[in-house]
Amino acid sequence: MRTGISELASKLRKREISAVELTKTYIDAIEKLNPTLNAYVHLTFDTALKAAEKADQMLKEGDAPLLCGIPMALKDNICTDGLLTTCCSKILEGFKPYYDATVWEKLKAQGAVLMGKTNMDEFAMGSTSETSCYGAPLNPINTAYVTGGSSGGSAAVVCADLAVYSLGSDTGGSIRQPASFCGVIGLKPTYGAVSRYGLIAYGSSLDQIGPVTSSVKDAAIVFDAIKGGDKRDQTSVDYDYGDSLAERLDRDIKGMRIGVAEEFFDGINPEIKYKIMEAIALFEKNGAIIENIRLPALKIALPVYYIIACAEASSNLGRYDGIRYGYRASSYTSIEDMIVKTRSEGFGDEVKRRIMLGTYVLSSGYYDAYYKKACLIREEINREFDAVFEKCDALIAPTAPNTAFPLNHKVTSPVEIYLSDICTVPVNIAGIPAISIPCGKDSKGLPIGMQIIGKKFDEATVLQMAYFYEQNSGIDVGVYEGGARA
């Protein structure tokens, strides 16, 4: 088992290791593995060493926060003052924000040490991280396979122990699905639980930042540190979670009601279904009550998600005009021509597809048939979840219908890739929290992820169930050969 954040923090406090020494260990591991894995796209070693020196000073003065001196990583769509933030898109080439995202501001205040920005699908649009303008990150479990996406780099750096933890963003499964593919833990918090200020927008009513970690306790520690309302994000909520969630992970699951919806298992790889059923049996054996439930609207959740997310994306990405950010076309005949050429040369194919779909569903004549209808069905999905949570404490489902795809997996249509989000998007549509936790491997040795889904702002139950499973299943992220803690 890897040394967790609490144990590392304890070693730093006892001066068994300094933050600078720990950071250098991570630099060595990154220099060794990142050229192959391509998990980081911008390295920040200079600022990391300075942050580590500052952390050592904070530790020396005493009363340092838990995350002080701990090396970590951020997805390349989270703004960092003065450091490259490109969303892995040519159109944001060279872009250095002039402010910090709230999540980074909070972690920086705790003395966090940022090792770099992680690879991702361009503008978080994709399920394999292969749409990155820097090329795909490779799955550390087997480098012939993708990491998943869009937070593929954030999952890979944690899997290969090139960061103790990372932050990703999840619009339709972008934290949970790569966590599942790379065999680590990924938490998508309740919509509004974590400020989105400084997160480059994709689908604003769906986007949420969350942690990727190698243990459930670490996920709780990082969530404790980043959650909270923010007046700069009017959709954030200052919800009172009570005491630290990381201190409340132990809970007797006896009598807990767990819902299992058959709609989540439609078309799922049988090996994955088997492992999830095994996990459900473990909960039942320990006293949980399993409820078979129905969520009929889930079968159309996927197109609802793509309509809403792409509609919002087509508006959010309207700002990339070649004037204020990054890339600009080199030759043009008018301002209009400059904007069109900049966007056509700067965006990749998947981003263009989603802008086009969003423009289509919002255009006159199609608005009612697609966007308005999708918004109405979204309400129906919310109502179904509300009804289910009247009688269940949480739900269990697969995280993805498949394990990691081989790299450069050929598809006949982009829709084939969209289908891999089928188990995760309902959670974003409903704005509820969910975690992905490893629950075994398939016959190819690729990790399988289990999703635990909770009520709005009930991350406590989600984390407690995941912790129970982690402690009782014998499945552990483990040490990575060549990683910093190996």
Add this chain to the structure above:
Amino acid sequence: MAVSKTEIEKLAKLAKLSFSDEELERFTAEFDAIIAFADTINQSIEGGTEQIRSIGARMVPFETLRPDEVVPSLPSDKILSNVEGYNGFFGLERSKK
């Protein structure tokens, strides 16, 4: 529903994108599959679509909105620090000779 090349060109104009002939061919074919996928929201779900149609979007009463107050914002020189060659104005290539 099949989408024509003309419609794709019209959409591209709205989205401020352009496609070469070869890209247009490919995009039109891909877009057909994507629209067919989006059309699946029109399939019936248990409980019936009538029930869905009856759900109104939640309206937020005007009185519950926060007051519209001017608050300090980021300084404009910082906001525009990524604009190449910004000197109080945006410099672009001359387009009319």
